[in-house]
Amino acid sequence: MAARPNYAIQQYEDWVNMRIGNWRSDATGPAYIIAEVGINHNGHLEWAHQMIDIAADCGADCVKFQTFHADQFCGDPDETFTYTSQGRQVTESMREMFRRVELPDDCWQDLADHCAERNVDFMTTPQDVGDLELVLDLDLPALKVGSDDLVNTWLISRYSQTGLPMILSSGMAELDEIRNALLVAGWPENRSLAVLVCTSIYPAPPETTNLGRIATLVGEFPGLSVGFSDHTAGSTAAVIARSLGSSIFEKHFTQSHDSPGPDHWFSADPDELKDWIEAIRSVDVFVGTGVVAPAEAEIAMRRLARRGITALRDIDCGEILTEDNIGLRRPAEGISPAGFEQTLGRRARVPIAAWRPINESDLQEDEES
Numbered sequence: 211m212a213a214r215p216n217y218a219i220q221q222y223e224d225w226v227n228m229r230i231g232n233w234r235s236d237a238t239g240p241a242y243i244i245a246e247v248g249i250n251h252n253g254h255l256e257w258a259h260q261m262i263d264i265a266a267d268c269g270a271d272c273v274k275f276q277t278f279h280a281d282q283f284c285g286d287p288d289e290t291f292t293y294t295s296q297g298r299q300v301t302e303s304m305r306e307m308f309r310r311v312e313l314p315d316d317c318w319q320d321l322a323d324h325c326a327e328r329n330v331d332f333m334t335t336p337q338d339v340g341d342l343e344l345v346l347d348l349d350l351p352a353l354k355v356g357s358d359d360l361v362n363t364w365l366i367s368r369y370s371q372t373g374l375p376m377i378l379s380s381g382m383a384e385l386d387e388i389r390n391a392l393l394v395a396g397w398p399e400n401r402s403l404a405v406l407v408c409t410s411i412y413p414a415p416p417e418t419t420n421l422g423r424i425a426t427l428v429g430e431f432p433g434l435s436v437g438f439s440d441h442t443a444g445s446t447a448a449v450i451a452r453s454l455g456s457s458i459f460e461k462h463f464t465q466s467h468d469s470p471g472p473d474h475w476f477s478a479d480p481d482e483l484k485d486w487i488e489a490i491r492s493v494d495v496f497v498g499t500g501v502v503a504p505a506e507a508e509i510a511m512r513r514l515a516r517r518g519i520t521a522l523r524d525i526d527c528g529e530i531l532t533e534d535n536i537g538l539r540r541p542a543e544g545i546s547p548a549g550f551e552q553t554l555g556r557r558a559r560v561p562i563a564a565w566r567p568i569n570e571s572d573l574q575e576d577e578e579s
Contacts, residue, residue, distance in 0.1 A: 231351035280308035293472035357381030381410030516542035
């Protein structure tokens, strides 16, 4: 892939080379793309494995899960949660809903191994220190902190002690909350950190997306890896985010919008995920290297599209060249248009047929004139 300039970030000389697995965040490399399973496996291990294959087939760099125990992060069992599922509104106990989509503690190694077989990174968002301990031995490339825990500085502090790179989503957050989370995680000494611009609405309307936050974060935290957790529909926002300098992307996906559960209806289905990833990758192709030079395919077009000095009629030997007998015409052969004024007033050394390009060898030297 051709190197691309990152216009939002190239002004900073202290660009951090954050590493996630074999990927390095820099101003010229490709984006790191996370396909977020979340809870869209519905608690079924078979679905979880199927979704790893889908994400890999779609071209994702990473498949991300959520490791949690509902009883450890949901409080009042009577607290209800209303969501859209299969075209209707469902209200149920939040704790019971999350209990239903928990994965067993002994599944994570198999899921990580499956990711390795498909050459994609395995990542997860642990919801508590106990959940973290379940997955620490899995050679994680990074830890992901959801928007809900950006202000949970106790948890972020514990996660930072692992020494793993950390990606923090920033939905619902103010700038000072992001700054505080980064400081707790060890910024600026710890440069293995990234913040994802995010809007915690599902799906997020365009007017709430505020991708201008990318440039704001780059300006506030020079060298910070900035990304986009995309809750919008389609790929337009992701394309804009990439062109603004986002280097890490994340999006929820599902096997089917018709599956029961709170997140399926707004998540990308396999075709949508593939299109989204391809759209992000295409930005690098369109932006290119930033070097001002014709594309290789343009070289042949120069002859057809540009003009050269051409005889407008038959010109006799010794005849003086004027605007009546020479002009600038396609194709670009003979003397360049830049030499037109200097060519006027000179004499033909040989007869020149009409519509023939005029070369320097067709003209008398000044002393001959």
